[in-house]
Amino acid sequence: MSQSNRIAGGLIDRSQTLRFQFDGLPYTGHPGDTLASALLANGVRLMGRSFKYHRPRGPISAGSEEPNALVELRSGARQEPNTRATVAELFDGLTAQSQNRWPSLKFDALAINDRFNSFLTAGFYYKTFMWPASFWEKVYEPIIRRAAGLGSLTRLEDPDTYDKGFLHCDILIIGAGPAGLSAALTAGRSGARVILADEDFRMGGRLNAETFELGDQAGAAWADAAVGELASLPNVRLMARTTVVGAFDHGIYGAVERVSDHLLEPAAGKPRQTFWRIYTQRAILTGGATERPIAFENNDRPGIMLAGSLRAYANRWGVAVGDRTAIFTNNDDGLRTALDLQAKGVDVVAVIDSREGGALLPGIRHLRGAEVIDSAGRLGLSSITVRQANGATEVIKANALGVSGGWNPNVNITSHHRSRPIWRDDIAAFVPGTGEIANLSVAGAAAGTLSTHGALVTGDASARAALESLGLTAKAASLPKAEDAPVRITPMWYVKGANRAWIDPQNDVTVKDIKLAHQENFTSVEHLKRYTTLGMATDQGKTGNVLGLAVMAGLTGKTIPDTGTTIYRPPYTPVALGTLGGRGRGQEFKPFRLTPSHKWALEQGAVFVEVGYWLRTQWLPKAGETEWRQSVDREVLATRKSVGICDVTTLGKIDIQGTDAGAFLDKVYANTFSSLGVGKCRYGLMLREDGMVFDDGTTARMGQNEYVMTTTTANAVTVFRHLEFCRQVLWPDMDVQLISTTEAWAQFSVAGPNARKLLQKVVDQDISDAAFPYMGAGNITVGGLRARLFRISFSGELAYEIAVPTRYGDAMIRKLMEAGAEYDAVVYGTEALGVMRIEKGHVAGNELNGTSTALNMGLGKMVSRKKDSIGMLLSQREGMTRDDGLRLVGVKPVNPTAELKAGSHFLKTGAVARAENDDGWITSLVYSPHLGHYIALGYLKNGAQRIGEKMRAVNLLAGTDTEIEIVSPHFIDPEGERLRA
Amino acid sequence: MIIHHPILGPRDAQEFVYLGDASLIGRPDGLTASIEEFHNYTYLRDNPAGAHRELWYHEQGDRSWLVVTRNTVTHEILQVELARDVARAEGRSK
Known part of the structure; x- marks a missing residue:
């Protein structure tokens, strides 16, 4: 076929020919064509199958309202389902496939659904797949999912941006x-x-x-x-x-x-x-x-389309959809199509005008007071049946029918x-x-x-x-003279009949379905929509909604405005999720923050872990280590034996200054900071107003009116936001200023018995125990460079954190490793950090889970009741202070070779594993290379009183049931001698 | 949405973090208030269809906390104030 339906005129560039394929067959078109206009020009009316009944369908429109002519455009990774052929601009090399058919568009096996249409009415799913409930997931849903949906996805990554x-x-x-x-x-x-x-x-x-x-x-x-x-x-x-x-x-x-x-x-x-x-x-x-159709029996055949679209194909694209065209209209605009087509030399066989009066069109068979009552043609329109004003019916041969029910x-x-x-x-x-x-x-x-x-x-x-x-002046305009015909319409929504007349062709909603919804009392427009799926397809009912509403109004005897209307939501036409995602995909989905030692760690072959936006060293394998545990165990043991270094820059750092800085900290921390001596630091516990623990960290007093707060990595942003809230909103007259310095300082933890010896080689000041005691803090220098030193420990070892301006971070890690060579210093990652904090019994994210109080953590005494602070009062609520509540405990397996499982719950010996017997759960779990067996922290009911009790850690998902002993959470050095060494 | 920041002019809502009801300004004193009073402050909120005074934080900007009076039905923004000024006017100090 070579553009057999192309007629003269139109806004296409006939000097150029574009080649394209549809369902594997080659066709030609011209610049200015859409896929639909080019296919119609080639005599192709059948372009798809409907959603439910798999009825043969062609385009009904020439624009974005199209419900029928949905195709898969392009192939390979660029294949795009449910593309409207009516707005797909033709280009040379375009390929498209029809969809929702198997094995072919002309013979579709699931068209059998059409024979069972009396069962597949509105509410079919609701009525049929009700029971048994267990069938939903395994039986009904897979069947429905396979049959449902129109186009298919390629499952290949989209190569475009x-x-x-x-x-x-x-x-x-x-x-x-x-x-x-x-x-x-x-x-x-x-x-x-x-x-x-x-x-x-x-x-x-x-x-x-x-x-x-x-x-x-x-x-x-x-x-x-x-x-x-x-x-x-x-x-x-x-x-x-x-x-x-x-x-x-x-x-x-x-x-x-x-x-x-x-x-x-x-x-x-x-x-x-x-x-x-x-x-x-x-x-x-x-x-x-947008024009709307009139519903009549079998009004969904390819070749039946909106009258204005038929006109558009002729005038804009030089396409006559058929060589025998009829028009069915209830308004004057439909008559325009007849006149335009006639002027183009297209044979207009009849104009079926539902109105009784009005002027007769010259030179055209204009049947007034008539209706189209049926159509025929298996894969495309071949004839229509017309009932004339006098009741006589007549079959008129036509392969195109333009329908106009008015314009919305x-x-x-x-x-x-x-x-x-x-x-x-x-x-x-x-x-x-x-x-x-x-x-x-x-x-x-x-x-x-x-x-x-x-x-x-x-x-x-x-x-x-x-x-x-806007305060602008418009210039005088002279508008051209243009047609100003009045709207002449006599509303007529559907032709009464016994068979199906389509309203929403994409979702196969017919007049019968609306009658059924009415019969079953789903008469409100919102119910009608959901019960019948009217207007819920990709076209969102642009052509069908008002029609469906009018049919319901007719059934209820109400006017259309009284029946109401659903309203539209964005988007106007479908938008690909990739478009909304923009460039935020894959690696670009979120930014990465790199620690100051990242480059060095990369050179050393570190394994990284994402912590929020940060990439942190998770462990740093040495040659010959094949299992992560080998590296982590070595890092832990080397740190406890001599010295280890960890980049802790990711912890939030907030400089707090002002004459009220101490009083301010007393408000935001549960414990007291105004009494802290200059040059000292203290562990601080921050609560939410509801009394749950919000965050923790060490805060140092660097001067009379100057503190440096550290927060957890996870809460660096939210703590800062909270402090600003307290400062500006709750206590607006406090003299206190905040600035986040998280990224201003590169900070390293240096931990282990040789930490001081190593650091002493690097810093300019005396840091002996006498000069820089446990929990000391101060400004120092490193080779003349300003730096900060804090003697704090997360690992339980003699430890310091040293901070230098970020741009010296890379030099600092290299300097520390060079100075540490004689002590076999290691760098340890977040895994070893976790092992050591659990060995020491420090809480972290798993315990600070937003539902834990200070009392739960065994830190109840830190909440000062002598002063007002955020969360102080509500942490004293009855249910939160009960003696038999959850308490932090340590856990070890009775058999030291037994493995513990994360997520295990505590059960008494002999108790059945049911919720009412649940005594708590394991929050953090590691293998302790230092102790040579698994250890864990957990929350146990009345835990403080149960040290020494033997019970079970049960994980039903993993199928484990392990005998455990409840112990103190401080597995190593409970007296803190190492810290103070 | 666009929020007209009292200092910085019109700013896109994406620059802000939303907290909620501006009644959070009126925090009772923990040493003198009853637990019930504090419970009401912490948990109870009105949910008006209409004008609502709410706290917004200009996190991607100057870190000001603002009191934005917004119509929850139309999203029309009726007033924007610095929360510090509002708090002071409500008698908050140190």
Whole structure:
């Protein structure tokens, strides 16, 4: 076939031929074609199968409202399901496949569903798959999932990139039809910053699809000239192929620009699509209107489409969908199609006009007071059955039928802030509600002004009003003369009949389904929608919703406005998740923060772990180590034997200064800091207001009015936020200033019996025990460089943390390792850090889990009741202070070779493993190389009184039940002699 | 959403962190308040459909805590104040 249905005219470039494939067969088209127009030009009407009944389907529209002609576009990793052929711009080399059919589009095995249609009615799933409940997951759902869905995913990674962008303008104009162009010209000429966006690749809207003249020019030529003028204005940005998908708060609109969808592959460095966030002062919606069908029996055959679309294919694309065309209409606009097609030489066999009166069309068989009551043709329309005004029925041969039930203004975006559309009887359609979206006005067909003249006038007037409200002056405009035909419509929604008449063709919702919903009392529009799935397909009911509503109104005997309407949510048309994700994918999903010793650790072959945004050394394998435990055990033992170094830069550091700094810390910490001596540090416990532990860390007093707080890595940001809240909001007159210095200092822990000897080689001051005792803190120098030293320990060993300005961090780790060589110093990672803190019985993230109190942790005495502090009072609540509550304990297996499992729960010997016998659980668990067996920390009911008790650690998931002994959480050096060495 | 910061002008809501009801400013004194009073302060919130005074933190900005009066139905922002000023006006000091 070689474009057998192509006729003269149209806005396509016939000097170039584009080759493409559909279901493996080669076809040709021209620049300016869509996939649908090119297929129709080649005589292909059948493009897909419906969702439920697998009925053969062709396009019913020529735009983004299309419910039927959904295809898989492209192949390989770029294959994209559910692409509307009616808006897919043709390019050379395009390939597309039909979907939801097997084995082929013409013979689809699941079309058997169509025979069982009387069972597959509305509510089928709800009624059929009710019991037994256990069948859902294993039986029903897999079957339904396999049968459901339209296109398929490739499961290959998308090779293209997507981007996000931000734009600002005075006036955003949504839609570039006559109203949008008129508004843009008025606004653009005034000097305002204007963005004009249109989903189509050719601006002009309906002007491209009509034969109207504007002034003495063809409509499309006028649109072309208007676009040309706008393109020459530096203050106007024209965005074709850009769909404004949502109206968000405060004048922000979301828009998807299809940058490269019309190309075989994106050009180098170009994204496939860009998601724009457009910040506007004013917006004008000129999104036009969408035609709706009239439902009649078997109205879903390929070849039956909206009359205005049939006209668009002829006028814009030079395509006659059939050579024998009929029109079924309840309004004057349907008659236009007949006239336009006739003028193009297409054989218009009949116009079936549901209205009784009105003028007869000249030279056309115009049947008034008639209805189309049925159609025939297995894979495409071959004839229609017409019932005339006198009741006589007649079969008319036709392979194209244009149906017009009137036009619905595209109110969608105006509903995005929940404004409900308002019914207008004169045009038999909903128009936008008012006042819900600030600074948005609506003009042209979208506002219910359906003539070209009206579009030009209201577009211009909206722009003037917007300019005036922005304090800008509009220049006088001379609008071209244009058609101004009134809307003449006699509402007629469906033709009564016994068989199925489609309302929502994609989801196979018919008039019968709506009757059934009514019969079963799902009469509210929200129930109707969900019970029948009306309007829940990818097209979101752009053609079917109002029709379905009208049918329900007829059944309930209410008016349409009394029946109500569902409202639209963003997006206006489907948006790929990849587009919303933009560049935030894979490694780019979140940024990485690197520690000052990262480069050194990388050179040493360290294994890294993600801790929030940070990458930390998890362990550092030496040659010959194949198991992570070998490395971790070695790091622990070497540290406890001699000395180990760990990069602890990731801990939050907050400088707190001011005359009230001490008093401030007394408020935010449960324990007291105002009494801390200068040059000393103290462990601090921070509570939430509800009395749970929020965070912990060491805070040092560096001067009379100067403290340095450390927080956990995880809470560095939230603690800082909380401190700002306390400082600004709770105690606004305190003289206290905060700054986060987490990234200003590179900080290393140096731990182990030889820690002092090593550090003494590096620092300039005397750090003997006498000069720098346990829990000392101070400013020192390292080779003349300013530094800070804290004698604190997480590992339980003699330990220091030394901080130097971050840019010296890399030099510092190298210096420490060089100085430590004679002591066989090791670097230890987060795993060894965890082992040593559990051996020492320090709490960390697993214990600070947001549901634990200081009392639970065995730190109840730290909460001072002599002063007010955050969380102090509520931590004293009855349920939180009970004597038999959870307490932190140590756990070891009775058999030292037994393995303990994380997540195990404590049970008394002989107790059945049920929730009521649960005595607590293991929070942290490691193998202690120092002790030679597993150890754990956990929360145990009344734990402090149960030291020495033998019980069980049970993990039902792992299937383990291990005898354990409850011990003190301090597995090593409980007296702290090592710390003070 | 756009929040008109009293010092920095219009800023995108993405720069802010939301906390909640501005009644959190009125923290009772832990040494004199009853547990019940503190419980009400910590847990009980109004949930109005309409004007709502709420705390926002300009984390990706100048670290100001703000009291934003926002209509929860329309998202219209009626007033933006520095929380410190509001707290002082409510009698908070040290």
